[in-house]
Amino acid sequence: MTNKLIRFDWAIKKILRSKANFAILEGFLSELLKTDITIINVLESEGNKESEKDKFNRVDILVKNEKQELILIEVQVATEHDFLSRLLYGSSKVITEYMSQGAEYKEVKKVYAIGIVYFDLGQGEDYIYHGVTEFQGIHLHDELKLNNDQKLLYQREHVRELYPEYYIIKINQFNDVAKDTLDEWIYFLKNEEIKDGFHAKGLAEAKEKLIPMKLPENEQAKYANYLEDLHYQASMVGSSYGLGMIKGKIEGLVEGIEKGKIEGKLEGKLEGKLEGKLEAARNMLKKGIDIATIAEVTGINERDINDL
Secondary structure: OOOOOOOHHHHHHHOOOOHHHHHHHHHHHHHHHOOOOOEEEEEOOOOOOOOOOOOOOEEEEEEEEOOOOEEEEEEEOOOOOOHHHHHHHHHHHHHHHOOOOOOOHHHOOOEEEEEEEOOOOOOOOOOEEEEOOOOEOOOOOOEOOOOHHHHHHHOOOOHHHHOOEEEEEEHHHOOOOOOOHHHHHHHHHHHOOOOOOOOOOOHHHHHHHOOHHHOOHHHHHHHHHHHHHHHHHHHHHHHHHHHHHHHHHHHHHHHHHHHHHHHHHHHHHHHHHHHHHHHHHHHHHHOOOOHHHHHHHHOOOHHHHHOO
16 A cells, blocks of 8 residues: 655645755646746745744745746635635735836736645536636737737747736546646645656655655644644534535425415415305305396306306
């Protein structure tokens, strides 16, 4: 049986910020972005500063590569319905934080925002989504492109390269079948395991360095508490969901019974009133009262009175 390695979210928080371990994160980013990534340093932003108020289920890291591009990784364990907005806010915040006052707009940094989520985010069957910004003509449906002067100015070939790019990885959507090297990374992110034969960039280093027993004793205790906290959160969510389902069924059943009682009472009253009117109409017919008068008094139409 393969031994479990340290979870990626914990590794980001405690281990991968060290330059000695950059190769692990570089490997993951290289496989995802399909280009070799070299991390220059880990940056601090308002979103990824560590404090006592940090949530256990939220981990962020911001790095700069050799191209001076900024890569933000946000990991979310528990359900967060507005996570897409959080990722947008995070990328926007990074742009403004690392834009020098008085700098030209061409100095805006290229940002990659990567969201790794362990819950069902949105609708979609895939487990990796990529988003870019492109401009399309409303009338001619052509794509807005950079002219030659802009290509020289930005040192880019396409408009989409100027804007943040987004990656959403839905870990729980992955079916554990690794078809390529990126899938090998997703398998590790989901299972904390690296199978023999996996050869994606960075996984060899992860397999060597992300061993729980290699942590200092005090860090081992913290990691164990972290795992216990995650189990507790999962149990709370599961319990809340289960109780909510049961409560909903009970409320629905009670509501249905009460509604049935009310509808039954109303139906009974209406039937009783109608039967009373019909009985009155019969009595008046026996006494020889004309049909028009009976209809006026009882409210029953003349055709129905004739059928009595």
